[in-house]
Structures are given as C-alpha cells and as structure tokens.
Amino acid sequence: MKRCRIVLAVLFPALVAVVPSHAKEIRIGLITPLSGDVKTFGESVRNSFLIAVEEANARGGVAGMKITYSIQDDKNDATEAANVANLLVNQQRVKAIVGSVTSKATIPVSDIIQAAKVPTISPTATNPKVTVADGKRKDYMFRACFIDPFQGAVMAKFSRETLKGKSAAVLFDASNDYSKGIAEVFRDAFRKQGGKVAAFESYGKDDVDFSALLTKVKASGADVLFLPDYYNKVGLIAKQVQEKGLKVLLVGPDGWDSPDLVKIAGSAIEGGYFSNHYSPDDLRPEVVAWVKKYREKHGQVPDALGTLAYDATNLLLEAIRKAGSDDPKKIREALASIKDFKAVSGKSTLDGNGDSIKSAAILKIEGGKQKFVKMVNP
Numbered sequence: 010m011k012r013c014r015i016v017l018a019v020l021f022p023a024l025v026a027v028v029p030s031h032a033k034e035i036r037i038g039l040i041t042p043l044s045g046d047v048k049t050f051g052e053s054v055r056n057s058f059l060i061a062v063e064e065a066n067a068r069g070g071v072a073g074m075k076i077t078y079s080i081q082d083d084k085n086d087a088t089e090a091a092n093v094a095n096l097l098v099n100q101q102r103v104k105a106i107v108g109s110v111t112s113k114a115t116i117p118v119s120d121i122i123q124a125a126k127v128p129t130i131s132p133t134a135t136n137p138k139v140t141v142a143d144g145k146r147k148d149y150m151f152r153a154c155f156i157d158p159f160q161g162a163v164m165a166k167f168s169r170e171t172l173k174g175k176s177a178a179v180l181f182d183a184s185n186d187y188s189k190g191i192a193e194v195f196r197d198a199f200r201k202q203g204g205k206v207a208a209f210e211s212y213g214k215d216d217v218d219f220s221a222l223l224t225k226v227k228a229s230g231a232d233v234l235f236l237p238d239y240y241n242k243v244g245l246i247a248k249q250v251q252e253k254g255l256k257v258l259l260v261g262p263d264g265w266d267s268p269d270l271v272k273i274a275g276s277a278i279e280g281g282y283f284s285n286h287y288s289p290d291d292l293r294p295e296v297v298a299w300v301k302k303y304r305e306k307h308g309q310v311p312d313a314l315g316t317l318a319y320d321a322t323n324l325l326l327e328a329i330r331k332a333g334s335d336d337p338k339k340i341r342e343a344l345a346s347i348k349d350f351k352a353v354s355g356k357s358t359l360d361g362n363g364d365s366i367k368s369a370a371i372l373k374i375e376g377g378k379q380k381f382v383k384m385v386n387p
C-alpha cells in the first residue's frame with residue numbers, strides 16, 4: 010500500500026495531495042438518460058455532474074469525505090428508471106442521488122428513494138408529482154428547477170400578451186406525465202388570459218404521423234400551436250406542420266432544449282418560442298464563468314440541463330457539507346434548510362415541497378440558434 014502511494018504520488022502528485030488514501034468516502038448516485046430518445050439531456054447532465062464532483066474532490070472532498078459515484082442510464086423509460094433506482098439504493102447503498110432528468114423517469118424514482126429514505130435531487134424534472142403525490146409530500150425528494158404550473162402559465166401569458174395569440178391548439182403525449190400535465194396547465198391558463206383553446210388533442214408515445222391531428226388543428230383556426238414534449242417529437246411535429254403549410258406560431262416548454270431540435274426540424278422550428286431555466290447569454294458573472302468552464306471542457310455551450318445538473322450537484326454537496334456527515338437523514342435535513350443558494354441558473358431556495366422557486370427564461374429560435382428574449386419572475 011505504501012509503495013502504491015509513493016508510485017501514485019510520483020504520477021499524480023496533486024491527486025494524492027488532496028485526497029489522502031485513508032480518507033473516508035461518500036458514494037452518491039446519478040440517474041440520467043444516456044441512451045434513448047432524449048440522449049442529449051442525459052449527456053449534458055452527466056458532464057456537469059462530473060465537473061461538480063471533480064471540483065469538490067480537488068478541493069479535498071466534502072465534509073472530509075472523498076466523493077465516489079455510480080452513474081446509471083434510465084433510457085428515459087419509467088421501468089428502467091425504477092430498476093436503476095432500486096440498484097442504487099438497495100444494492101449499491103448510495104447515500105444520496107442526483108436524478109433523474111425527465112419527469113417520466115423521476116416520478117417512479119421518487120417513490121423508490123422515498124421508501125428507502127435516500128435524499129435525492131432532480132436537476133430538471135418539473136412535473137408536480139415528482140415531489141408530491143396525492144397531496145402528500147415525499148420529503149426525501151427535491152429539485153433544482155421550477156415546476157410546470159409555473160412554466161405553463163408563463164408561456165400562456167406570453168402567447169396572449171406578447172405574441173397576441175387569440176386561439177390556441179395543444180398537442181400532447183397522453184402517456185407522458187410531463188407532456189400531459191403542462192398541456193393542461195397551458196390550456197387553463199390560456200383561457201384564463203381570455204384566449205380560446207380551439208383544439209386539445211393527444212397522441213401516443215410511438216406515433217410518428219401527425220397528419221390527422223394537424224388537419225384538426227388547421228380546421229380549428231388556431232394561431233398558436235403549443236407543443237409540450239421533448240425535442241425529438243417536437244422536431245418531427247414541426248416538420249409536418251411545415252409540410253402541411255399550416256400557419257401557426259409554435260410555442261413550447263423546456264423539453265425543446267437540445268442542440269438536436271434544430272437538426273431534426275430545420276427551418277420548420279424557426280420563430281418558435283419556448284420557456285427554459287436559464288440563458289447562456291445572461292451576463293451575470295456566475296453564468297459567464299460557468300459557460301467558459303463548460304465550453305473549455307466540452308467544446309459547446311452548456312444547455313439548461315447541464316447548468317441545472319451543475320447546480321443540483323452543488324446543492325447536494327452543500328447539504329452534505331452542512332450535515333457534516335454521510336447520514337442520509339442529516340443530508341435530507343440540510344437540503345430542506347438551504348436558503349438563497351447561489352446557483353448558476355439563479356438564486357435558489359427550496360420551498361416546503363422541495364421545489365425551487367426560480368425565474369424562467371423565454372427563448373426564441375432564430376437563425377437556427379436560441380436567442381434570449383426575457384426573464385419572467387415567479
């Protein structure tokens with residue numbers, strides 16, 4: 010062992026200096042979709058999780074412990090997500106988890122970690138059911154993002170007031186809690202703002218031909234089409250909207266955020282607006298420094314998923330530091346008590362439900378790029 014440390018010290022002096030070989034370790038899990046239909050979400054989240062963990066270990070770990078981790082792919086599938094959550098809590102016995110990324114995967118994960126009492130923070134899952142089920146708070150579950158009742162209402166108001174939409178059509182995936190939940194919020198909020206909802210139609214998760222639905226949208230006379238789904242589906246629908254010669258303004262939520270949206274939809278998504286969690290064009294020094302750091306490492310600007318994953322991981326590490334322990338119960342208590350955490354995506358306070366109260370950014374797709382329009386406060 011001694012010889013091994015000497016060899017290591019020669020090869021990696023910095024590493025040995027900051028993390029003594031006898032240091033206590035804390036093992037945490039990451040659940041993220043590294044394959045399947047939202048692969049870019051999963052990759053951004055993994056990249057940023059690793060940056061946060063490496064930075065903390067380089068500073069000597071957290072609460073005197075070196076952070077080790079286990080990364081699991083949920084493939085953006087509810088069953089797969091439940092399997093990997095079970096693996097992390099029951100077999101690998103991690104002390105805390107970051108994840109998962111989509112609401113669809115995170116809702117089943119939240120029930121498992123709650124039963125096992127393993128504190129978990131999702132960077133990005135926005136559906137209310139992630140932290141509360143049937144009116145009951147899952148008190149080991151937290152998130153670093155706002156929730157859908159907020160972003161759905163933000164986009165309904167923006168569609169009415171700024172885009173001057175009179176009549177909206179909504180198409181959503183009935184099998185996806187995120188898609189269905191935000192579709193309903195948008196519908197109700199658009200009506201409340203004095204707008205008409207002329208079509209409210211659902212499709213299935215494997216559907217690829219939307220022509221019958223788009224015929225209904227056309228007949229409805231809607232001037233706004235709200236598409237609450239992830240970038241792959243949105244890209245496909247947008248193309249068919251263009252092929253049909255439908256003249257509607259495309260509007261959506263955070264699920265649009267992927268460099269692949271424009272690759273799939275091309276010019277069909279031009280002029281579309283969506284809500285997101287941050288903009289890389291924000292000039293706050295935290296954002297500028299973070300964008301530079303991520304870009305140097307990964308050669309691209311971090312999307313909202315990457316930024317929220319960095320924030321979520323740092324929130325969890327801050328809670329471990331405050332707890333001064335690897336005891337999941339103490340980490341949970343520390344997480345629940347965090348106020349005004351300086352996250353890159355904006356100041357973060359976890360409310361009584363473990364949800365973050367945050368501003369939303371509205372972005373426009375222009376020239377194939379995301380252009381910052383404005384911030385909306387809660």
Ligand code: PHE
Nearest residue numbers: 111112133134135187263264
């Ligand atoms: N909010 C989405 C969900 O709950 C996930 C997501 C977050 C997608 C941020 C893109 C950007 O499923």
